[in-house]
Amino acid sequence: MIASSRLSLLQRREQRLAYLMIFPTFAAVVGLVIFPVFFSIWISLHRIGLDNLNDVFRAPFVGLLNYAHAAKDYAFPAALATSLVYSVTGTAVAVAAGLVASLLLNRSFHGRGIVRTVFLIPYVAPLISVAYIWRWLLDPTVRGVVNWLLLRLGVIEQPVSWLGTRGMSLALVILIEGWRYFPFAMLMILARLQGIDAALYEAASVDGASPWVKFRRITLPDLRYVLGIVFLIRLMWTFNKFDDIFLLTGGGFGTRVLPILTYEFSFRLFDFGQGAATAMFLVLIVAAFMLVYIRKVLQW
Amino acid sequence: MNGKEIRWVMAALAAGFMVVASAAMATPSQEVTKKTVVELWSTDNEEYRIQAYEKVAAHFMSASPDVDVRIVPIDEATTSQRIATARGANRLPDIARVGVERVAPFLADGIIDVDAATRVIKELGEDTFYKGVLDLVRTPDGKYAAVPFDGWIQALWYRADEFKKLNLAPPISWDDIQKASMALKGSEGNLYGITLGTDPGQNYGAQVFEQIAMSNGAFPFDTNGNVTMNSPEMVEALSFYTGLQQYAAPGPNYWKQAREFYITGQSPMLWYSTYVMDDLVGLQKGVEPTVKDLGNLTGFAPKMVGKRGGSATYGQLVVMTIFKGTDVDAAVRLLKAMLTGQDYIDILFLSPNGKIPVRTTAVSAWAKNDIFARYPKEVIDTVVNGYNTMQRWAFAPQMGPVQRSVIGDMEGRLLVPQAVSNVVEGSMTVPQAADWLQQRVAELYATRKAAAK
Numbered sequence: 102m103i104a105s106s107r108l109s110l111l112q113r114r115e116q117r118l119a120y121l122m123i124f125p126t127f128a129a130v131v132g133l134v135i136f137p138v139f140f141s142i143w144i145s146l147h148r149i150g151l152d153n154l155n156d157v158f159r160a161p162f163v164g165l166l167n168y169a170h171a172a173k174d175y176a177f178p179a180a181l182a183t184s185l186v187y188s189v190t191g192t193a194v195a196v197a198a199g200l201v202a203s204l205l206l207n208r209s210f211h212g213r214g215i216v217r218t219v220f221l222i223p224y225v226a227p228l229i230s231v232a233y234i235w236r237w238l239l240d241p242t243v244r245g246v247v248n249w250l251l252l253r254l255g256v257i258e259q260p261v262s263w264l265g266t267r268g269m270s271l272a273l274v275i276l277i278e279g280w281r282y283f284p285f286a287m288l289m290i291l292a293r294l295q296g297i298d299a300a301l302y303e304a305a306s307v308d309g310a311s312p313w314v315k316f317r318r319i320t321l322p323d324l325r326y327v328l329g330i331v332f333l334i335r336l337m338w339t340f341n342k343f344d345d346i347f348l349l350t351g352g353g354f355g356t357r358v359l360p361i362l363t364y365e366f367s368f369r370l371f372d373f374g375q376g377a378a379t380a381m382f383l384v385l386i387v388a389a390f391m392l393v394y395i396r397k398v399l400q401w
Numbered sequence: 402m403n404g405k406e407i408r409w410v411m412a413a414l415a416a417g418f419m420v421v422a423s424a425a426m427a428t429p430s431q432e433v434t435k436k437t438v439v440e441l442w443s444t445d446n447e448e449y450r451i452q453a454y455e456k457v458a459a460h461f462m463s464a465s466p467d468v469d470v471r472i473v474p475i476d477e478a479t480t481s482q483r484i485a486t487a488r489g490a491n492r493l494p495d496i497a498r499v500g501v502e503r504v505a506p507f508l509a510d511g512i513i514d515v516d517a518a519t520r521v522i523k524e525l526g527e528d529t530f531y532k533g534v535l536d537l538v539r540t541p542d543g544k545y546a547a548v549p550f551d552g553w554i555q556a557l558w559y560r561a562d563e564f565k566k567l568n569l570a571p572p573i574s575w576d577d578i579q580k581a582s583m584a585l586k587g588s589e590g591n592l593y594g595i596t597l598g599t600d601p602g603q604n605y606g607a608q609v610f611e612q613i614a615m616s617n618g619a620f621p622f623d624t625n626g627n628v629t630m631n632s633p634e635m636v637e638a639l640s641f642y643t644g645l646q647q648y649a650a651p652g653p654n655y656w657k658q659a660r661e662f663y664i665t666g667q668s669p670m671l672w673y674s675t676y677v678m679d680d681l682v683g684l685q686k687g688v689e690p691t692v693k694d695l696g697n698l699t700g701f702a703p704k705m706v707g708k709r710g711g712s713a714t715y716g717q718l719v720v721m722t723i724f725k726g727t728d729v730d731a732a733v734r735l736l737k738a739m740l741t742g743q744d745y746i747d748i749l750f751l752s753p754n755g756k757i758p759v760r761t762t763a764v765s766a767w768a769k770n771d772i773f774a775r776y777p778k779e780v781i782d783t784v785v786n787g788y789n790t791m792q793r794w795a796f797a798p799q800m801g802p803v804q805r806s807v808i809g810d811m812e813g814r815l816l817v818p819q820a821v822s823n824v825v826e827g828s829m830t831v832p833q834a835a836d837w838l839q840q841r842v843a844e845l846y847a848t849r850k851a852a853a854k
Contacts (some may be wrong), residue, residue: 241652264650351602
């Protein structure tokens with residue numbers, strides 16, 4: 102209990118070293134995360150096109166005009182709805198699958214190591230490879246593996262355009278999203294699962310509880326906060342996701358989400374202000390959701 | 402941690418910082434070298450093409466030792482994005498190879514150097530260029546916004562042998578195209594009658610549709626400057642094009658699938674540029690036809706006749722834009738060298754059928770290329786004359802600079818491919834799609850007009 106004004110020389114040195122070691126990370130975070138956020142807010146409040154993109158700090162200020170333009174765009178309401186559906190459902194699928202996988206891996210069995218590795222592959226494989234393989238599997242001609250298989254089995258008569266059919270396209274993108282990110286949920290949940298005292302289960306067995314009751318009464322309550330946090334984090338990340346959908350469908354056939362709309366405004370229409378405003382809408386929605394969620398679900 | 406360990410850690414950190422700092426300094430900066438660096442972005446990005454460009458650049462550099470030329474391959478689909486990010490970082494290249502439809506928006510945004518481009522053309526001699534070509538890049542005050550480089554025309558390539566067998570007229574008029582699609586679907590080994598550009602993320606559908614619209618006299622703007630995307634002529638064009646889908650391959654398709662179905666004999670008709678001429682005779686690796694002797698069996702229909710008797714040919718002019726505030730002088734000298742003599746022919750020969758010379762002085766040497774020996778003379782003549790017959794929405798006489806920018810925006814936002822895709826999917830009827838296009842183009846027009854004030 103040394104008062105802070107009387108830190109020993111050693112402790113002061115250690116503090117300095119600590120700051121020095123943190124500094125590179127801090128610089129990176131400021132440069133790559135914090136500055137771009139403020140820069141983005143600045144751009145969303147000014148009119149910025151190709152003509153003044155190299156000189157944004159002297160661009161004309163237009164207040165909330167970009168926000169109004171973005172919200173009134175023909176594609177905005179659909180993009181917003183699609184974003185919500187995609188994010189919530191995709192995350193739910195990922196967390197549910199992660200839960201199942203983690204329950205499976207919770208106890209030792211022959212080949213557990215291999216299964217665990219295989220389960221991790223969707224998450225660690227490079228997205229570009231994964232996306233192109235899915236596109237090959239779902240190719241709308243007979244060359245697509247799924248079409249070829251179903252044609253062979255006689256389930257369908259003509260090849261189906263899986264990613265080119267409205268409705269089906271969104272469902273598939275959601276499933277692929279769940280498939281790709283369930284390992285993340287699995288790892289988080291597994292970590293918590295392994296911390297549940299085995300004695301609890303033994304006591305329940307003695308009382309004659311079925312596996313389902315054990316799950317509901319012991320496992321699930323203990324997992325509540327992990328599930329809550331994993332869902333929150335994945336939802337935030339999925340809401341901002343651009344590359345997964347862009348690589349699979351380009352945003353067509355009902356899969357256009359807000360990040361893709363941002364790309365369209367910025368790089369197809371060269372209206373960077375409007376693109377930034379759309380991105381800000383994303384931030385506001387996620388922030389609002391987080392506030393409600395943290396209070397209600399996580400009860401922090 | 403004791404003092405010794407702290408010193409080691411500090412040394413390691415310092416070393417780390419020095420490595421990073423020296424890496425940053427190692428990137429060449431222009432103040433250090435005495436050469437002017439000219440960066441050229443080329444969408445001719447295959448390795449063998451870049452090598453040809455570099456050979457031409459080396460030839461230029463040996464004559465001009467004060468200039469260092471860097472050829473940068475870029476992907477056509479991401480050109481807009483890369484130009485935008487380069488602009489944001491104030492690191493635009495000196496020259497970029499782009500389609501002529503991008504010139505109007507770039508000009509409106511004030512990022513290209515019109516005087517430099519005009520110098521290139523004037524110093525090479527205006528009369529050595531095809532008139533049609535110069536018309537496409539001329540600004541309202543008589544200067545030239547970009548330097549034309551090469552181009553292609555679009556045509557409906559078809560299986561003349563199958564047409565003959567079924568006594569079908571060549572697919573020139575709308576009626577004939579429709580009759581042929583209907584008759585040939587399912588016969589002579591064809592799975593489909595034709596392939597449409599139904600992928601809403603690809604520009605192919607818009608390029609084909611533009612020809613169909615023009616052949617019917619449908620343009621985005623009329624002579625009074627009103628938006629006319631839902632005129633009766635445009636609705637007819639949309640109706641005709643989407644109506645062909647019942648005979649066409651399902652799925653979101655663009656030129657890739659269209660070409661594939663044609664060279665494997667699954668479809669008897671193909672809308673494609675003259676780039677396909679080497680594919681058809683099996684000269685392109687990876688795209689060899691499975692139909693024997695496809696080049697000789699293929700007919701060529703560049704002109705399309707619409708319902709109301711009008712006709713149109715579609716083509717593309719590829720230009721080199723010089724960006725403002727870059728090393729303009731060196732860029733001018735480089736472009737002049739690239740458009741002259743054997744250097745120009747070397748580049749054209751990369752794909753002579755897809756690169757029609759813009760300079761009349763280059764035609765005789767270009768036409769000697771081996772590939773043209775495999776096609777009848779009328780085809781070559783039509784191709785060479787393409788610049789004088791090709792039309793584009795953007796270059797109709799009623800289009801001023803603002804309308805041209807809007808047409809560029811329309812293409813950038815892929816409005817037509819989206820509309821076509823919606824109709825084919827069934828989520829919109831043809832009149833609804835036309836109205837949708839009308840509204841979207843009107844919105845773009847309002848934005849461009851407001852910015853032009």
